[in-house]
Amino acid sequence: MPNAALEEAFAPFVGQDFGPPEIARDPVNEAMIRQWCDAMGDANPIHWDAEAAAKTHHGGIVAPPTMLQAWILPGVRLADPDRPPSDKQEELHALFNQHGYTGVVATDCEFEFERYLRVGDRVTAKATIESISEEKATALGIGYFVVTRTRFENQDGELVGSMVFRVLKFKPSQPPQQASSGDAAPAKPQRIPAPRGHDNGWWWEALDRGELMIQKCSQCGTLRHPPRPMCHACRSVDWEEQPSAGTGSVHSYVIMHHPPVPGYDFPVAVALVDLDEGTRIVANVVDCPFEDIHIGMKVECSIEELGGVKLPVFRATS
Amino acid sequence: MSITLKDQAAIVGIGQTEFSKNSGRSDLQLACEAVSAAIDDAGIEPSDVDGMTTFSMDLTDDIEVARAVGIGSLTFQSQIPHGGGAALGVLHQAAMAVATGAAKYVVCYRDLNGRSGQRYSEGVSGDLITSDSIHWSWYIPSGLMTPTSWVALVTQRYMHDTGTTSADLAQVAVSTRKHAVTNPNAIFYERPITLEDHQGSRMIVDPLRLYDCCLETDGACACIVTTPERARDLAQKPALIRGVAQGSGADQESMTSFYRDDITALPELGIVANQIYAQSGLTPDDIDAAILYDAFTSIVLFQLEAYGFCKRGEAKDFVKNGNIEVGGRLPVNTHGGQLSEAYIHGMNGVNEGVRLIRGTSVNQPEKSDHVLVTAGVGVPSSAMILGKMD
Amino acid sequence: MSQSRRLGDVKVGDALPDLDVELTAAIIVGGAIASRDFTPVHHDRSAANAAGMSDVFMNILTTNGYLSRFVTDWAGPDAALAKVAIRLGTPNTPGDTMQLRGEVTAVDPEGGTVDIAVAAKNSWGDHATGTVTVALPK
Numbered sequence A: 001m002p003n004a005a006l007e008e009a010f011a012p013f014v015g016q017d018f019g020p021p022e023i024a025r026d027p028v029n030e031a032m033i034r035q036w037c038d039a040m041g042d043a044n045p046i047h048w049d050a051e052a053a054a055k056t057h058h059g060g061i062v063a064p065p066t067m068l069q070a071w072i073l074p075g076v077r078l079a080d081p082d083r084p085p086s087d088k089q090e091e092l093h094a095l096f097n098q099h100g101y102t103g104v105v106a107t108d109c110e111f112e113f114e115r116y117l118r119v120g121d122r123v124t125a126k127a128t129i130e131s132i133s134e135e136k137a138t139a140l141g142i143g144y145f146v147v148t149r150t151r152f153e154n155q156d157g158e159l160v161g162s163m164v165f166r167v168l169k170f171k172p173s174q175p176p177q178q179a180s181s182g183d184a185a186p187a188k189p190q191r192i193p194a195p196r197g198h199d200n201g202w203w204w205e206a207l208d209r210g211e212l213m214i215q216k217c218s219q220c221g222t223l224r225h226p227p228r229p230m231c232h233a234c235r236s237v238d239w240e241e242q243p244s245a246g247t248g249s250v251h252s253y254v255i256m257h258h259p260p261v262p263g264y265d266f267p268v269a270v271a272l273v274d275l276d277e278g279t280r281i282v283a284n285v286v287d288c289p290f291e292d293i294h295i296g297m298k299v300e301c302s303i304e305e306l307g308g309v310k311l312p313v314f315r316a317t318s
Numbered sequence B: 001m002s003i004t005l006k007d008q009a010a011i012v013g014i015g016q017t018e019f020s021k022n023s024g025r026s027d028l029q030l031a032c033e034a035v036s037a038a039i040d041d042a043g044i045e046p047s048d049v050d051g052m053t054t055f056s057m058d059l060t061d062d063i064e065v066a067r068a069v070g071i072g073s074l075t076f077q078s079q080i081p082h083g084g085g086a087a088l089g090v091l092h093q094a095a096m097a098v099a100t101g102a103a104k105y106v107v108c109y110r111d112l113n114g115r116s117g118q119r120y121s122e123g124v125s126g127d128l129i130t131s132d133s134i135h136w137s138w139y140i141p142s143g144l145m146t147p148t149s150w151v152a153l154v155t156q157r158y159m160h161d162t163g164t165t166s167a168d169l170a171q172v173a174v175s176t177r178k179h180a181v182t183n184p185n186a187i188f189y190e191r192p193i194t195l196e197d198h199q200g201s202r203m204i205v206d207p208l209r210l211y212d213c214c215l216e217t218d219g220a221c222a223c224i225v226t227t228p229e230r231a232r233d234l235a236q237k238p239a240l241i242r243g244v245a246q247g248s249g250a251d252q253e254s255m256t257s258f259y260r261d262d263i264t265a266l267p268e269l270g271i272v273a274n275q276i277y278a279q280s281g282l283t284p285d286d287i288d289a290a291i292l293y294d295a296f297t298s299i300v301l302f303q304l305e306a307y308g309f310c311k312r313g314e315a316k317d318f319v320k321n322g323n324i325e326v327g328g329r330l331p332v333n334t335h336g337g338q339l340s341e342a343y344i345h346g347m348n349g350v351n352e353g354v355r356l357i358r359g360t361s362v363n364q365p366e367k368s369d370h371v372l373v374t375a376g377v378g379v380p381s382s383a384m385i386l387g388k389m390d
Numbered sequence C: 001m002s003q004s005r006r007l008g009d010v011k012v013g014d015a016l017p018d019l020d021v022e023l024t025a026a027i028i029v030g031g032a033i034a035s036r037d038f039t040p041v042h043h044d045r046s047a048a049n050a051a052g053m054s055d056v057f058m059n060i061l062t063t064n065g066y067l068s069r070f071v072t073d074w075a076g077p078d079a080a081l082a083k084v085a086i087r088l089g090t091p092n093t094p095g096d097t098m099q100l101r102g103e104v105t106a107v108d109p110e111g112g113t114v115d116i117a118v119a120a121k122n123s124w125g126d127h128a129t130g131t132v133t134v135a136l137p138k
Ligand SMILES: [Zn+2]
Pocket: A217, A218, A219, A220, A221, A222, A231, A232, A233, A234, A235, A236
């Protein structure tokens, strides 16, 4: 259900300027350019070597074009968490916050450049709230995409470039994480590990030791995978582990493209492998160009950590 | 004709495990042992069992028990909600099933590590290891974690075995979309696609592209069932259920029956098909239109073969030349299907099946005396044949 | 870098030299300050933690700065950027590596421009993907 009260309240914002045009505090200058180039490791001489720059079609020192917005950002003032909304965009975000759409994430950014700024130029920026989408369901939560456009002009009123930003203002689908202590460990997303119960834990523990196992009925010798507690052939609940040689062939396979899942680094190949012992197993195929994978391809297993989880992986048999 | 349950069913075997404070084994194993003991007590074989019923609160899926115990095909499955209230509910299900012929031997079971596992006295905890969570864990760590991926793995093998191509799958997408284009209720109303659009759409899980996948939708569908006698007196032209059945195949997993000799065979569909044709006395030749569950294009091909409209591997030819469009041999998914009308887990297809019998579909074929309506593919499945009342 | 690439030397499918950036707090904070973006999550770890992140993360202007540098490293000093359009993804945090990759996807001999598909990956996935259009001397 779209939020009618919110939609009514934000409608007047569409098409509005953030406020009066913003004029850069400082003209384009070599010091700020050099600081930018240092930070980005940018060795392009057009930004700092007057002589070399003069020999290019730029004709002299010019500012890095993607630095455009830096000329008008307010600096340290941005760090004050309690400052009141100072322009229409911030008012709009405050409105979303009031309605519970507290999350914000930038999704797209587009710069177009008409001319390069030269030392001494002074930038003026005029920003507009261009559009607000209808309500969308996203992985982060229900929200609205807000598109803003900023036009940058020089002191002569000539268009220097423009910047379009698309942000999602959303209602977080999960409560925000507790602020952790300052020495929080980096939380890299990992693959989802298997829960370990009576019937399957031993198989993953063997993998942890670097061994690929197949469950074998102690009574009749039938092999089975995935593991389960009773032999379907003789109904015995006695079983043992048999190491697999790890060799086999591809029975079928897919290439996972979408949707991306943190920790998995798609695209990845997943195959259903016929092990030479006669059971089948699903696992990744690695180090093989996707177009070379085929049904019947001979593969061999090794046990490796992928996304923080010890897993069997298969490579083409050399 | 009406059926009473009087003298229609009997309990012929019982089995149980020991009772303890810590069984030391899984819920699944407890279920297997009890079911196995009951089978022995009855003096039957696991393969004689063709129906299973349990509590919806049970952590163990019926098909996991079936695989482990060596029970083969199923024609009846049910689960009863609301904790202990289900105890005689499962007996009731079993009695109905055997009385009506839906199954011959129904196992009722319930397993519980109620002391060492989840103790109901401790309230609800979110961290249960169920047979379901273990089932998915054989696939999720490798990244095979979406319905598209599970179907794609079977589709890849099917394409390899039958010479079916992505362009053949495109034919299903394009034909189905044609029906949605004239259906104002369809999400893709008035938005046709071409084979080129399909081939240019992005890869979701190779070999399945975006236009091989249904659209996820918000919505709901419902229908009312009553006896034929009552139906005669009501406002609408009734759609008579000529046959309806469930089916679970041997070695069934939910979406991932990857351990059968032929992973593309999908025997559960054949089990359903045989029952509904036998019940109705009809054959595939009698079916005028079909609502085939189409979460993905490829599964439409699987069903055309399983429900007997063409031979194994020939579905790619069957879907060509408008053959599954209105005017063709078998109009399929005249509402636009789940690929193009809406994805309501097959229930929008039930309603379209009824419209076809009433003659009120926006894409009404000339003849629609018998309509096949099917359910999900790759899982224990079900289907029905609708017909007209005399 | 003194040599500029010419339009005639470029063809569709050409790959740009890989650029791997070992991310440090200095790079992330330095980029934020150079772009005058003092939003706390880019320089203050406790603010980043409060936002659910393990550490400070790179601001968007720095990402754009690196992408444009990645392209002009290849294109040379006579090149002029015309457009940088990116979709934003996973955050860049200290200790990770940003891998910049690019491939020429279009050459417009009349307009004198080249389109380059760019991708910045980190260990979480795609940090940024998109297209950079650059004018090259003929
Ligand atoms: Zn055995």
